[in-house]
Amino acid sequence: MGGNGCVWSSDEIVIKSPNDKRLYRVIELENRLCALLVHDPEIYADDSSKTLENNTEEDEETFDDEYEDDEYEDEEEDDENDTEKEVKGKGIFSQTKKAAAAMCVGMGSFCDPVEAQGLAHFLEHMLFMGSTEFPDENEYDSYLSKHGGSSNAYTETEHTCYHFEIKREFLKGALMRFSQFFISPLMKVEAMEREVLAVDSEFNQALQNDACRLQQLQCHTSQLGHAFNKFFWGNKKSLIGAMEKGINLQEQIMKLYMNYYQGGLMKLVVIGGEPLDTLQSWVVELFANVRKGPQIKPQFTVEGTIWKACKLFRLEAVKDVHILDLTWTLPCLHQEYLKKSEDYLAHLLGHEGRGSLHSFLKGRGWATSISAGVGDEGMHRSSIAYIFVMSIHLTDSGLEKIFDIIGFVYQYIKLLRQVSPQKWIFKELQDIGNMEFRFAEEQPQDDYAAELA
Structure with a gap:
């Protein structure tokens, strides 16, 4: 089934728990972007909100003008435990179930060029730094903050995920700003210089995390030339150092973006209280201009083993553990x-x-x-x-x-x-898995969106 801006859609393809009251629809846009739409009836279960944010952008801008920039500056804070920014706000619906969305792009740190390691993570940072449609670097975070929302992102080896949650009636406004990450990010040189310091700050915080230290040891001890043998995190030395060696960082980051940030490598999830048809119309309207591309993920072929066998490494722990x-x-x-x-x-x-x-x-x-x-x-x-x-x-x-x-x-x-x-062991594990699926615990909306993406 298609139509309404989609080349394909289905309300039946998702297998869900019998206790899950949400409705699901998978759609594919003409640009090959695949989206999972989720109608959560509990978001508007109390019917206390009179307003859905399907109003005009002009209405939103009027609201924005009433908001003081100084207010947001006081609230902005870097998250210490994850890789990216998080902003939170409070309001009359702070205890109400929120709307959420996530975008997963099928590229990650394996795509880092050897001469600019940490570039995929740095690119993730740069998408927060304004777009053609919303040039203010703080626009996205500010909008989420004043509407009870939060955002985050992370870069893995083969995918990068961006996600947010927001008060239910402001979902479309957040999607307007979010969609521009994947259509027309600015990536200004002056913003790059500042954001390198943010990446470096995250790296310095991670130095006291035993899991991060162990992962970097695993990367460092892998075979030379292997996809693992890189510095995924990135810091001031790896990024500024690349520039000092004559690497044009802006050119490299734009190349990475143009090569991989296209519809065929994107998986979008939107969770809202609105009907599926409404959510679909929003996604078609806001994400149709994402660049079209094939649904072919980057391939990484390697020869030989990752590590030499029978090696013992001793890593000094930060915590008092053995x-x-x-x-x-x-x-x-x-x-x-x-x-x-x-x-x-x-x-x-x-x-x-x-x-x-x-x-x-x-x-x-x-x-x-x-x-x-x-x-x-x-x-x-x-x-x-x-x-x-x-x-x-x-x-x-x-x-x-x-x-x-x-x-x-x-x-x-x-x-x-x-x-x-043993079949009985497999059956036991299967039964446990089925029970966990049937009686799955409720997750925060943005975590669920990110997991689905």
Whole structure:
């Protein structure tokens, strides 16, 4: 089914929980952008709001003129725990379910040029710095802030995600500003100079995060020339340093944008209380001018292994912890998602019941907990490989027995190999998955939008 500005649409394709009261529609625009529209009946369940924001832009601008810039400047603050900006506001609907949206673009840090590492993350920052339609650098954040909203973004290895939430009746106004990220961002040179410092500030904060330090160690120790062997985060040294070596940063960032920020690589999610037809009309109106492009993701071919086998690295932790991380490289399992083989292994290796590896190590006073599996981060679930990690939290005694513990882990793996996969274990995991799907806990709207995107 098509029409109404779409080449294709369906209200039946989404498989949802029987307890999910939301309505879903998937549409594809002529520019190949794919959007998932979500009608959430609880957003306007109380009918307390008389106004939907399907009014004119002129009405919004009148509202904007009444707002003092100084008010926003007092509220603006960099988020310390994520990669991007977050702005929050309060109002009469602060306890009401909000509307939200997210855009996922199918490119990330793997696309960084070697001579300007961290560029994809820097590009993500630059899209917040105004557009042709809304040239004020603070326009998007300001609009969200004064209408009880918040925004964020993050760059993974193979995708970049932007998301926001806002009071329900201001969704269209937020989408107007949001859509311009992907149509006509300004990317001024003077804004670049300031935003390099913002990226550098985030990097300096991450230096005290053990997970970030470990990830960078994994990148640094990977084979030269491998897609992992880069500095994904980026900082002042990598970006300004590139400029000092004669690299035109604005030219490079525009090249990255023009190559990958096109409809075929974009997945949009919009969650609102309005009918699906209304949400669809907004998306068609506001995102039709996104540049058309093919639905072909960047391909990354690599030869050889990511890391040399049987290497032990010691990383000084910021926190007072002793953790032994064992890492294995699996083939990409994107196409095998129905089998959940990595989850089956994670269940057995991370099991903490009687007869488990955890029980054995804890009984010797060497470990306090074990977790295992493939992380959700892009680096761990890329098209190149899946990275399976087993994390063993050690006691002081266990720290002195690292090689003994590694030996017991491999003895346990050898034991598992002697028995073929058990159907009853798979069925148990399947039943747990079905229960989690049927009785899924409610998430914040923007988190749900980002996850769907």
